[in-house]
Amino acid sequence: MTATRLGGAEPAAIVRAEVTERAAWLRAAGRPPLLAIVTATDDDASAWYVRSIATAAGKAGIDCDVVDLGSAATAAEIGGRLTELSADAAVTGLMLQTPLPPRVALADVAAAIDPDKDVDGANPLSLGRLAAGLPAFAPATAAAVVALLDHHGIELAGRHAVVVGRSTVVGKPLAHLLLDRDATVTVCHSRTADLAAVTSTADVLVAAAGRTRLIGPDHVRPGAVVVDVGTNPTADGGLAGDVDPAVEGVAAALSPVPGGVGPVTTALLLQNVVRPMLD
Numbered sequence: 001m002t003a004t005r006l007g008g009a010e011p012a013a014i015v016r017a018e019v020t021e022r023a024a025w026l027r028a029a030g031r032p033p034l035l036a037i038v039t040a041t042d043d044d045a046s047a048w049y050v051r052s053i054a055t056a057a058g059k060a061g062i063d064c065d066v067v068d069l070g071s072a073a074t075a076a077e078i079g080g081r082l083t084e085l086s087a088d089a090a091v092t093g094l095m096l097q098t099p100l101p102p103r104v105a106l107a108d109v110a111a112a113i114d115p116d117k118d119v120d121g122a123n124p125l126s127l128g129r130l131a132a133g134l135p136a137f138a139p140a141t142a143a144a145v146v147a148l149l150d151h152h153g154i155e156l157a158g159r160h161a162v163v164v165g166r167s168t169v170v171g172k173p174l175a176h177l178l179l180d181r182d183a184t185v186t187v188c189h190s191r192t193a194d195l196a197a198v199t200s201t202a203d204v205l206v207a208a209a210g211r212t213r214l215i216g217p218d219h220v221r222p223g224a225v226v227v228d229v230g231t232n233p234t235a236d237g238g239l240a241g242d243v244d245p246a247v248e249g250v251a252a253a254l255s256p257v258p259g260g261v262g263p264v265t266t267a268l269l270l271q272n273v274v275r276p277m278l279d
């Protein structure tokens, strides 16, 4: 059996077309969309993502400012800049890249992002609102997993979804989004005893741990749907997911890295920038 490929290029293109139209409308209405990205890391995946957002924003007619504070930035510097950009009327969307410098906690600094501009759902208020079922921006990656499954017609209601990873950027918000879709949700992390025993009970398995080949054929129930979120740099400058390619022989469907969740993430982030009032 070879798993069906759940590609992200097509759903991403559909979202980008809609975003482009909406950006033009906002610009014509005298409200040009401007995304400010604050970064304080040397991480390669993050740098790639920032360039990819800036390019996609340009094509969609969204202005983009990148504020690079360097990987030695302090919490006060990062928080201060986020406060300034939140108060800047020209800035319509504001995101902070992860990872952050050592000793800087995301929850501390992200609280300085105006929730109305918090397009990557990083402010603890946004996560709380999401958990409470109130309107809120969801982190683009978590939303991308659900959008990708929806695009490919994968049913979630009543199914057992297992998420590997509990970060504030991916695992936790994704658990809430999956619950909202009536999945039964289990969240695994580095202290989970016998990971394979848990993941092999999944109908839908999402790997977001940032560990190359963490999920092998023994972790997957035959016929399961697997979504790979991991973006791990390889020695030759490429990109590897968290899922071992041998899983293709076991899963019914697999969303690959590259070409899966990543492109949808970028598209949904820009979608949040042109949705100023959370319709």
Ligand SMILES: NC(=O)C1=CN([C@@H]2O[C@H](COP(=O)(O)OP(=O)(O)OC[C@H]3O[C@@H](n4cnc5c(N)ncnc54)[C@H](OP(=O)(O)O)[C@@H]3O)[C@@H](O)[C@H]2O)C=CC1
Pocket: 045, 098, 141, 164, 165, 166, 167, 168, 169, 170, 171, 188, 189, 190, 191, 192, 195, 208, 209, 210, 211, 214, 229, 230, 231, 232, 261, 262, 265
């Ligand atoms: N394609 C995309 O759009 C995006 C991809 N990513 C990628 O997704 C991955 C995860 O990102 P992020 O959530 O920010 O990463 P974090 O490092 O913040 O979180 C990783 C999570 O995985 C868990 N974990 C680590 N090792 C294991 C293990 N051996 N077994 C089980 N669980 C484990 C950790 O557990 P614990 O909490 O116990 O430490 C933690 O909860 C990365 O590769 C990142 O680059 C991220 C964002 C967007």
Ligand SMILES: Nc1nc(=O)c2c([nH]1)NC[C@@H]1CN(c3ccc(C(=O)N[C@@H](CCC(=O)O)C(=O)O)cc3)C=[N+]21
Pocket: 045, 046, 048, 049, 052, 095, 096, 097, 098, 099, 120, 140, 141, 169, 231, 238, 239, 257, 258, 259, 260, 261, 262, 263, 264, 265, 266
């Ligand atoms: N606050 C925050 N939110 C994030 O969502 C976030 C972040 N910080 N920090 C960095 C990681 C990484 N990330 C990626 C998104 C898309 C691709 C992507 O589109 N990758 C392409 C391929 C890239 C290539 O070929 O090199 C793909 O998967 O097809 C990759 C990585 C978002 N992140």
